[in-house]
Amino acid sequence: MNNPLLKVFTAPHGSAPFSSIKNEHFKPAFETAIDEAKKEIDKIVENPEPPSFENTVVALEFSANRLNRISSIFFNLNAAETxxxxxxxxQEVSPLLSEFSNDVRLNEALFKKIKSVFLNKDHLNLNPEESMLLEKNYKAFVRNGSNLNEDDKKILRDIDIKKSKLGLKFGENVLAETNAFELLITDQEDLSGLPEGVIEAARMLADEKKKDGWVFTLDYPSYIPFMTYADNRALREKMAKAFGARGMQNNEYDNQQNVLDIVNLRYQRAKLLGYASHAHYVLEERMAEDPDKVQSFLEKLLKKAKPAAKKEFKMLEALAKKDGIDIMQKWDGAYYSEKLKKDMFDLDDEKLKPYFKLENVIDGVFQIAGKLYDLHFEEVSNIDTYHEEVKTYEVKDSKGEFIALFYADFFPRKGKRNGAWMTSYKAQWKEGKTNSRPHISIVCNFTKPTNSKPSLLTFNEVTTLFHEFGHALHGMLANTTFPNLSGTSVYWDFVELPSQILENWCYEKEALELFARHYENKELIPMELVGKIKDSSNFLEGIATLRQLSFAMLDMSYHAHDPASIKNVKEFENDAFRETRLYPDVDINCMSTAFSHIFQGGYSAGYYSYKWAEVLDADAFEAFKEAGIFNKEVASKFKENILSKGGTEKPMVLYKRFRGKEPNVNALLKRAGLLA
Structure with a gap:
């Protein structure tokens, strides 16, 4: 077979040859690349020379390059164009990859060499990055079963294969349930309250599906505007219940048993390795360190947020009562929040959207990256992509040196999962005099252009774009020697700092002036609106914080204890939500069965990271506020100590080098308006 995945990529910058890759290429490519990687491991093990940092640790770091590249292409497609x-x-290759990973981590002869180097580390004169790589490798072996006996190693292998298959199945089920539902409206009166652009998009979707009327789906650009603006409460209820029922309908896509199986397998794995729980296992490699510290952090925020959230909720209830609603339900939250925002700030997204044409926002975030980090972005057409909507850019520095390849994929499709994320098609590393630059991508689900309007973003979509672009900068500006310490390869509760700090620029007049222009007449966003955006930045912050805390607490409830006693996912979830609940429960809905962050993504025992990183970002942004949001000196310190360093040193060491002190939780509470 003439397989493009097994050839040297000769396209510009060695980019992936997407249009040449067919589905039948993947499995043979994986099998060949795994065989190659096994031979590379054998070569390390069979090397007769005494184990050294170079011939063991560095050799292992640069092994399996082709396999890693194929994996990144395949699994990114499985998320964005499946x-x-x-x-x-x-489902076929995941067990092969789990098996290979275990073949490496459970290879006694290889571990013996790694351990020999590790025990001799004080005599090796390693720099901080080399020391971190050695420590990370040694721990990876220990944390993945190298010290287990043969019987327990077999059990571990079996757990890992089952776990990888279950995670994939969980995600497939959520996507299938998301795609399966649609709301067809044929009576124009049922569109009352919906903005013109939302109605036009629904009409276009109906035309695509060859239906008369207007079609709304559970994809965010369709679902969120409907829940925010539709006056028809019964239809909001129908949409909300469909969204909340994903993975919990006792059908072929049901995720209830998958949730129980995943959490039990994670617990069994942790116990096998000598940890009290999956959370104890995970948090050993996090800034937070252990479940007690996470719980204490969450409870401290809960204590501040809950009174504010209850007060805000009463305001929403008072508004709903004017419409004759005695009990606020989940499908009323976004609708009355938008009304309250209009009442309090005379501000609504429909007034803002004309100033946030997608292309202008992209240009704005590029300009901000230029002002801060001397980056220049040029859209190019010579890079192959997996879909015609994907845009590609060459990123260069002020000297014209190539920094990164950047892919951007903005709109919902049937084969793309919901949400927004940053990913990588190729890591950055150095070898000899070569600094091999990264290929970074962001994937979003934004409001599509219609026949009469370009893609106009809600302000929430603007902050989402900035968030994912912050992650992208972390990847693009990577400047490390080793690929597994590069870019976003950092502690999970540190990875959200670069993304969340960039959101702050969305609220700043100096930044908005760069890109917020009306899509028709090119007029700059009125300063009055800028003031309202700033004033509303803390709007319903108590409720928003409580919501994030509820997700983090649910995550820790699943993973910080033995889950064997959990028999009913819905009942367990209700119990976990007791302290954070504002709305009445909906018996046919369940968060857990579509909670992809923790059951498919990498956030298990780590969802708290969003709030943890908010403390870091609030504290870090104060440094920019004090000196000026485009201050080159502060930006340079952030770039050199955070963005370029990846995981080469402990996060707190890097943070203190940038800020001169540890972060203070009061910075977040102050910004959120939760300090008395």
């Missing part, structure tokens, strides 16, 4: 065939291949 189909039944790709999903079937994922």
């Amino acid at each position: 189909n039944e065939e790709i999903q079937k291949i994922a």
Whole structure:
């Protein structure tokens, strides 16, 4: 077979040859690349020379390069442009990858060499990055079963294979349930309250599906505006219940048993390795260190946020009562929040959207990256992509040196999961005099252009774009020697700092002036609106914080204890939500069965990271506020100590080097308006 995945990539910057890759290429490519990687491991093990940092640790770090590249291409496609065939291949290759990973981590002879180097580390004169790589490798072996006996190693292998398959199945089920639902409206009166652009998009979707009327789906750009603006409460209820029922309908896509199986397998794995729980296992490699510290952090925020959230909720209830609603339900939250925002600030997203044409916001975030970090972005057409909507950019510095390749994929499709994320198609590393630069991508689900309007973003979509672009900068500006310490390869509760800090620029007049222009007449956003955006930045912050805390607490409830006693996912979830609940429960809905962050993504025992990183970002942004949001000196310190360093040193060491002190939780509470 003439397989493009097994050839040297000769396209510009060695970019992936997407248009040449067919589904049938993937499995043979994985099998060949795994065989190659096994031979590379054998070579390390069979090397007759005494184990050294170079011939063991560095050799292992640069092994399996082709396998890593194929994996990044395949699993990114499975998230952004999947189909039944790709999903079937994922189920077939995931066990092969788990098996290979365990073959490496449970290889006694290889571990013996790593351990020999590790025990001799004080005599090796390693720099901080080399020391971190050695420590990370040694711990990876220990934390993945190298010290287990043979019987327990077999159990571990079995757990890992089952776990990888269950995670994939969980995600496939959520996507299938998301795609399966649609609301067809045929009576124009049922569109009352919806903005013109939302109605036009729904009409276009109906036309695509060859239906008369207006079609709304559970994809965010369709679902969120409907829940925010639709006056028809019964239809809001129908949409909300469909959204909340994903993975919990006792059908072929039901995730209830998958949730129980995943959390039990994670617990069994942690116990096998000598940890009290999955959370104890995970948090050993986090800034937070252990579940007690996370719980204490969450409870401290809960104590501040809950009174504010209850007060805000009463304001929403008072507004709903004017419409004859005695009991606020979940499908009323976004609708009355938007009304309250209009009442309090005379501000609504429909007034803002004309100033946030997608292309202008992209240009704005590029300009901000230029002002802060001397980066220049040029859209190019010579880079192959996996879909015609994907845009590609060459990123260069002020000297014209190539920094990164950047892919951007903005709109919902049937084969793309919901949400927004940053990912990588190729890591950055150094070898000899070569600094091999990264290929970074962001994937979003924004409001599509219609026949009469370009893509106009809600302000929430603007902050989402900035958030994911912050992650992208972390990847693009990577400047480390080793690929597994590069870019976003950092502690999970540190990874959100670069993304969340960039959101702050969305609220600043100096930044908005760069890109917020009316899409028709090019007029700059009125300063009155800028003031309102700033004033509303803390709007319903208590409720928003309580919501994030509820997710983090649910995550820790699943993972910080033995889950064997959990028999009913819905009942367990209700119990976990007791302290954070504002709305009445909906018995046919369940968060857990579609909680992809922790059951498919990498956030298990780590969802608290969003709030943890908010403390870091609030504290870090104060440094910019004090000196000026485009201050080159502060930006340079942030770039050199945070963005370029990846995981080469402990996060707190890097943070203190940037800020001169540890972060203070009061910075977040002050910004959120939760300090008395």
